[in-house]
Amino acid sequence: MRMDTSQIYNCISALASPVANRPKGLDVAASDAQPKWLTTHPTYQKWRANRFPSPLWIVGKPGAGKSVLAHQTSSSLSQSGHTVFTHAFQCNVSSQKRGRASLPISILTQLLPSTYPVQDFQTQVFTKLVPSYNQYKPRFEECPFEQLWPHCITLLEKEGDFVLLIDAIDECNFSNHAQADELLECFQQVLDRTSGKIIIFSRPSDMFGFGTSSEPPMNEIRITEEDTLPEIMAFCASALRNLKFTDEMKLQVTSRLNRDANNFLWATKFLQQLETARKMETFKAVVEDWPNDIWGVYTKVWLDRLSSLDDENKSICQEMLLMLLGARREFKIDELDAALGLIPGSGIAKFITSTHCQPLIQVFDGSVSLSHASVRDFLLSGVLGDIRFSKSGPDATLARKCLEFLIREIYGSQDRIGQRLRKNIGAGISDPSDDKSFYEYAARYWYIHLTALSAPDQSLLELANKFLHLLHFAYWAEYSITDSGDFQAIRSTEITLTVWSKSLTHRDRSLIHLDDYFEFPYRNLARVFKENEEDKELQWLALMHLGFYYYDKGRMTEMAEVRRKVAAGLKDLLGPRHPLALQASADAAYIFLFNNELREAQRLFAELANVQREVGGPDDASSYFTLVFKAQAEYLMLDSLKALNTLTDSLEGFFRTLGPGSNGYLIAQLWYAVANASAGHIEQGIKLLESVRDKRKEQYGPKDSFGITTQIFLGDLYRKLGSDEGALQNILPALGFRRSFWQLSHFLTLDTALVLAITYRDFGRQDESAEIIEELETNGGLDREQNIIRACQVKHMRALWLFEDGQLDKSIGILELLLIDIDEKHDNRALQWVRLDLAYMLRYRGRDGDENNASSLFDGIVTDDANDPDDEPDPPRWLEIAERALKLLRKGNTDGANDLLGREKLRWAREETLWMWLGMPAADTGWMRLPKGLGDDNM
Incomplete structure (x- = not known):
């Protein structure tokens, strides 16, 4: 402490x-x-x-x-x-x-x-x-x-x-x-x-x-002037005593002060100007011709001093003033030297500020600023007739200066980018000593100044687009990564740029291409490293980060392709047990998790984590990331206890190697909270998720994709706990964030919209829930194969809405047709909840045959190895037990469901159809308000 x-x-x-x-x-x-x-x-x-x-x-x-x-x-x-x-x-x-x-x-x-x-x-x-x-x-x-x-x-x-x-x-x-x-x-x-x-x-x-x-x-x-005049004159007398003038000269100065010194600022600037006089001619000119108000002083400096400079010096002064007007933090004098491209170590910026820009600019302890608030007012007042000194001028100047600095030749160096890349992947050490001075400011604020402009210059947009497609972008991206596996600074920049670009005119928007953000420079970087051939690892390291970008953005097809390629390349180059090859193999295995091939995912992650610990020892953090993925597979396979044990090992490793504030530790904490809630400890899960959410907000603000994911998990737990306020204050802004960046048909947005629709329905806001379902039916891309499970959930929600509206036949028809049309290979967990709710609806309707049809929905759910009737319908006892087991599973009582089957000497026929699927997070139509027919008091 x-x-x-x-x-x-x-x-x-x-x-x-x-x-x-x-x-x-x-x-x-x-x-x-x-x-x-x-x-x-x-x-x-x-x-x-x-x-x-x-x-x-x-x-x-x-x-x-x-x-x-x-x-x-x-x-x-x-x-x-x-x-x-x-x-x-x-x-x-x-x-x-x-x-x-x-x-x-x-x-x-x-x-x-x-x-x-x-x-x-x-x-x-x-x-x-x-x-x-x-x-x-x-x-x-x-x-x-x-x-x-x-x-x-x-x-x-x-x-x-x-x-x-x-x-x-x-x-x-x-x-x-x-x-x-x-x-x-x-x-x-x-x-x-x-x-x-x-x-x-x-x-x-x-x-x-x-x-x-x-x-x-x-x-x-x-x-009032009357109040301050004695003070001003006393101040002037005190200052005048320290000036080495003759008595006659002091009388002349005093006479001028008595006539025009109506405020401290004017008197200060007047005396400062006299202090610089070396010749009597200069002294006399100041005493006689110095403007009689502060606005006139500033105008005189601008006209007499700056306007008389040659074009180069005038431009330097003007750009310096614009930079100071728009600075997001205080500048050091050497930062101005660097940003303005002045000769290093020449002290030109210091000379110009003291010689040409006084009294508009002051330097104090090496920091540069405008000398007074009134200077800002003067420069932005419009009296200069220079359009650059407008409200947007400072941001435009700084955006340009930042971008020009970021694309300097040194930051496109393959060696420098390679050093940064190795450091961030954990395969080397980078010396960032050359990246101080103005690079730190430019890297942090370039996009902030750019997106502050509502109508940027065409040339500025072209400059930004140039930077986004150069190798220099890769250096900036690697510079911006501050923690292993944490691309938040890169992604938040993309999000800010994307949202801002939507406000530009069509012509302006066409000048800055964001559709290949990150992707273009990193593919180009990999190609350049490959052609270089001096270092055969670097092309794969560049593609490794490209794969992570695809993962972070939810572009799973591209992620899988790149990661398979990287894993194969590093394995061939370095051997299967090299730390980089193992890390790439773990990255590539993630697609099995996403595709719900959970047994294979769990097996691969377990094997890789063991080898990583053998090769890298207990201080190699890569194995603890792999353990998180292993735990995700175990959680999705409904083994929360095993997942919690795996995550405990991961948390201990991250705590020891990277610390409790690290990205890895927070990821493990998130999944521990989720698995713990699934094991029945919802309130504990909420507390832990709130901690993770708040830490991410503290580190990266509200536009953090990891923090948003945590928020949705948290909101869904609040829903399950019955807190509409806790649920909605987390889920609503999260959906707004995702919709501003991803289309509704993207699985991340689609899942979140479904979570919100379920939440609205749970708390009796039927119209708002129905509105979301209707939009998903229209624009959710539910016909895509990757969205089959989500399409089942949307139809389930539609049927519930109709059922509770009294349209029994229509709601039952939708769910019956869904179960008929679905291919057996696509049977899934969401359909188990469809079967349970459809069985209730049929029994509620109570027509001839409805009871038998309700029971028959559970055919093929359970089996025993000895007496499976193959193509014959399951016995009534099996149907009853299958329905009871599914109801227990729906309540989160996995052990109770398995115990029931064990006592009856049965097992799940296709266990994988009960598993959860990976979402961030996936919507849960199992744990939601059950359907209730009008007049039914038995629930």
């Missing part, structure tokens, strides 16, 4: 933005003491004296010195014995410093200890932060505000009197007005549950309703 505490604290503290961390310069040259106009203001005195029922807002126009005043107020309150926690939003730095989450990050940094000792309540907070830390540690600024704020309340409740001081809340980035309202509610929560006060500094804001009305609210103080 000591190490975790330190790591968590270091992670969040690096992103904290307390008021004291604002870059310092001339604007804090004056005293730290608060100005008299504020300390004597009646509203401020009232706030100081009493517990204010709401936050105190201090509002001023841009450049009025709010940040200076915030710093002075923080210092004064601290010196007078108050505990002060501060935060400053900074839109001029990056979107990272604008997000709502930056506020609780700053508060937590100030409330949590950086080292031991740690009090119990602080330990509890650290413990609760662990999931968020595990998920977001590479990009903690993306951690949702809602995950962090409750921890702030917990810690603040332990404090006595304190002041929470927030600067520049108007610079906070909100997705909608509701988020601003929620933030105000959070502030009220602090005041209601603690002994603290809150003071907020802001520009006028319609969003919050402060500074924009003719009469200020009772909890608002407005900064």
Whole structure:
């Protein structure tokens, strides 16, 4: 825990933005003491004296010195014995410093200890932060505000009197007005549950309703020119004393200040410009010609300085400004050098920012940002007449810069891609030292900037399409894999691009080809490696990852073909007992699992896992993945106890080799939960699945295909437990996600739609269930051979709907025809539940012959080896026992069904027709609300 505490604290503290961390310069040259106009203001005195029922807002126009005043107020309150926690939003730095989450990050940094000792309540907070830390540690600024704020309340409740001081809340980035309202509610929560006060500094804001009305609210103080003029002049006098000017020169400066210094920002920029003067001519020009407002200052810099540059330098400055406007996190100066293609180690970016871009840009501790929030307003105001400085311009520039960086020649190197590929498959070590600087940003954010654009340039779309089809894409993909067998970063990028592309015009959509995403560059990569012939393994490693991509996307036919080819190739090249050949053989065996050839799958996985452990020893994680597949076969063959034992071995292995947060461990946990629920422990299964779901969401957010699968399993268990809320809040968004990416006829979407239809029916929402069934009948591709079982389920659901609507003959006819038409080789578990429900319907109808027909449905279900009547109908006793055994099986009582057959000296005639089939997850028409005829009170 000591190490975790330190790591968590270091992670969040690096992103904290307390008021004291604002870059310092001339604007804090004056005293730290608060100005008299504020300390004597009646509203401020009232706030100081009493517990204010709401936050105190201090509002001023841009450049009025709010940040200076915030710093002075923080210092004064601290010196007078108050505990002060501060935060400053900074839109001029990056979107990272604008997000709502930056506020609780700053508060937590100030409330949590950086080292031991740690009090119990602080330990509890650290413990609760662990999931968020595990998920977001590479990009903690993306951690949702809602995950962090409750921890702030917990810690603040332990404090006595304190002041929470927030600067520049108007610079906070909100997705909608509701988020601003929620933030105000959070502030009220602090005041209601603690002994603290809150003071907020802001520009006028319609969003919050402060500074924009003719009469200020009772909890608002407005900064006026009359209030600040003495402070501005004192600040100027203090700064002027440090400038090495003659008395005459200082008089000239003072005269100009007395005339135009109506805010701190203008005065600061004026004095900074004078500081750079080396000649009297320059000094005189600044004093006489410097614009008399801050907007004029920015315009002058743009016109006089940037416009006078040659095209190359002007372009560099403009692109630098656009990058800073759109940055998703703060840039280091060397990242700008790299992104702009400047000469390495030349310091050109540093020279340009300090020479040409002042005072629009500032550099502080090696980090680059806009110098003030008003610079953002100026650049995006439209006064420049440059269309690139529009709301979409920064994202367009950064998308282009990221893509141009990703396709640099070095990232198409076969050697570099091969090193990454070997590392990710576990066959080598990669040195990623050359991938720092701007590559990390480009790899993480290229598609985010691209998909932020509603109408991207044709050339940008062509550039994106080029990247998607180069070998460089393969390097990016391998760079993005952070855990064995986890393609989530690659797949979430594809999903985001696919959803976004649907919003483009037909012409634009035709310029970016996503139908061969991943597939084209990896097939090309395998071909290039094959032609190279220096390393004969690499072509198979490339195809191994292509096979995994097909698996992850549910393209089973292509997966089987590629994996068979890889297994044969590596076996011939390396021998059957080489670790890579064994891994490829285990991958290839998965198709037996998918095709429901479960005995063969279980046998192959058992043999391969044993050999993998013999060859690789207990620290080779590949055998534990194989054990998960073996357990899946055992679970589908209705042997939950054996599956649980196998999964226990797998979990222990993953825990020891890869750790409890690894992809492998979570996969094993998922299947353990499913098998455990099948063994009758549904509530335990739910708790474990919730843990897996939450960990995946924490790591990858809501668009994680593994997390979505877990959600559907979880929702179906909630359904079986009778919780409609728990079921629907998991299943509904999961189906929405899958439908946005896969067609309805894809087995992953089809299964999920069936799960939802069953759920609706179970909870009496018949119309919604019927609507789904009708859509599946029309667009579900039920005529395909791979969907035979699902077609049986859809017809079963249709018949139940008709039966409960009173259409007995029609519902019975549908199920009778289904059983007649189905080929014996396609008999399956879903048809056993059809037989049970049809038998009930026939008996409920009660016509002549219905009872005999109901019993005859169970002919051929059980047998005995000694007295099987071959082509003769089964004896009535067998029919009765078969029906009873199926009813036990339907309730999940596999042991009870087998015991019944054992006592009667019978066995299942075709055990494989009882097995479950692989789905993610498959719909279960066995465990659902049974049919009930009108007036039937016997159920």
